[in-house]
Structure formats: C-alpha cells, structure tokens
Amino acid sequence: GAVVSQHPSWVICKSGTSVKIECRSLDFQATTMFWYRQFPKQSLMLMATSNEGSKATYEQGVEKDKFLINHASLTLSTLTVTSAHPEDSSFYICSASRDRGTYGYTFGSGTRLTVV
Amino acid sequence: DQQVKQNSPSLSVQEGRISILNCDYTNSMFDYFLWYKKYPAEGPTFLISISSIKDKNEDGRFTVFLNKSAKHLSLHIVPSQPGDSAVYFCAASDNTDKLIFGTGTRLQVFP
Numbered sequence: 001g002a003v004v005s006q007h008p009s010w011v012i013c014k015s016g017t018s019v020k021i022e023c024r025s026l027d028f029q030a031t032t033m034f035w036y037r038q039f040p041k042q043s044l045m046l047m048a049t050s051n052e053g054s055k056a057t058y059e060q061g062v063e064k065d066k067f068l069i070n071h072a073s074l075t076l077s078t079l080t081v082t083s084a085h086p087e088d089s090s091f092y093i094c095s096a097s098r099d100r101g102t103y104g105y106t107f108g109s110g111t112r113l114t115v116v
Numbered sequence: 117d118q119q120v121k122q123n124s125p126s127l128s129v130q131e132g133r134i135s136i137l138n139c140d141y142t143n144s145m146f147d148y149f150l151w152y153k154k155y156p157a158e159g160p161t162f163l164i165s166i167s168s169i170k171d172k173n174e175d176g177r178f179t180v181f182l183n184k185s186a187k188h189l190s191l192h193i194v195p196s197q198p199g200d201s202a203v204y205f206c207a208a209s210d211n212t213d214k215l216i217f218g219t220g221t222r223l224q225v226f227p
Contacts, residue, residue: 045217
C-alpha cells in the first residue's frame, strides 16, 4: 500500500503567527511530495513540489518566502505558513506518488487552516 | 492558465441511470489521467486512472474513456447511486509526476 498521514487536521492561529503542517509517508519512501491548497468550492491548486534533500519547486504565483517547505527525510515533508493572514485561511493537502503507474497518488486527509 | 478543465460545474442524475462527467486538457505532455471523488474538508479519494496508451479502463461501475486527439476524457458511472453524490475531479500528470487538477463537477444523484 501507500499511506500518507497529514497533521494537524485543523488549526486556528492568530494573524502574524506561523503554522507548520506535517506530511508523512508511512509505508514507503517518498523522494517527492506535493502540496496543494483548496479554497471553498474551488479546485485543488498545486502550490509546490517538495524534493527530499533539495529546495522545493514552487508554482507560479506562490510566495516561497511565505510558504516554507522542508523535505529533510524520505518520509517527511513540512509546510510552514509564515506570518499568516486571514487570506491564507484555506484547506491544505499533501500528496505523494509511489510509482504512479502502479500505486497512483496518495493524499493526506488535509489541514483546515483558519487565521483569525 | 487552466490546463485541465471540467466545463460542467454540476450534474444531477437519477439513481440507477448513467452519470457522465467530462474533462478537457490542453497539455499534450500529459500521459496519465485520474479521477477523484472528494468531500469537503477531506483528501481526494482515488477512483480510476488511465494511461495515455489506452483509450478505456473499467473498474466495476466506473469506466474512464480517453480521446487523445480531442484531449478529452470522461468518467462513466453506471448505475449511479445516491452515495456517489460528491464533487468529482479529473487530474492529469506528465513525467514530472506533478498532478494537475480540473475545476471539479458536483454530482448529485437523486432517488
């Protein structure tokens, strides 16, 4: 199988603070993980590709200094929303691919971030 | 630039009938396509996929058709059940493994 665990499932934080979201592959090694964001009633938008041992690759329009991604091991990627603002409130989901032709893509359960 | 589009934001189907969800893409480098079902505040649930070397893949009530020349794919659900009511996303990837999602279609199956 291919299981991805995401934590926390929800978080409320004050404006100006930072929030870290963790994404772990439980039964396989993921050299690459992906981070998505979904606003209400909209699609899942790819934010960045997290690469183990190297810098993340960000999609156009995503502020890399605001959304810090660290992929320090083959089973853990973290997304830190720095100096959060209410407009950062969204649903964040991570994903990992383990041989996409065989196992496809596995998604975490998502994190609901609310910035107040 | 929306590379994957689902032009129907919603679809309503009677229980027992066929549901057909459509998806169009623009990037000819996409070689792997997937369909996901999603509920609010949850991660997507994988339904079925198809490689670009095929034009049809079937799994139980779900069948995906791929028309590469038209850059179009569709998901058929038959028979539709009330439990199928959700938002459906098509997604596509190329050899970079990045998965790009469509805009979503809300399916409602009524008794």
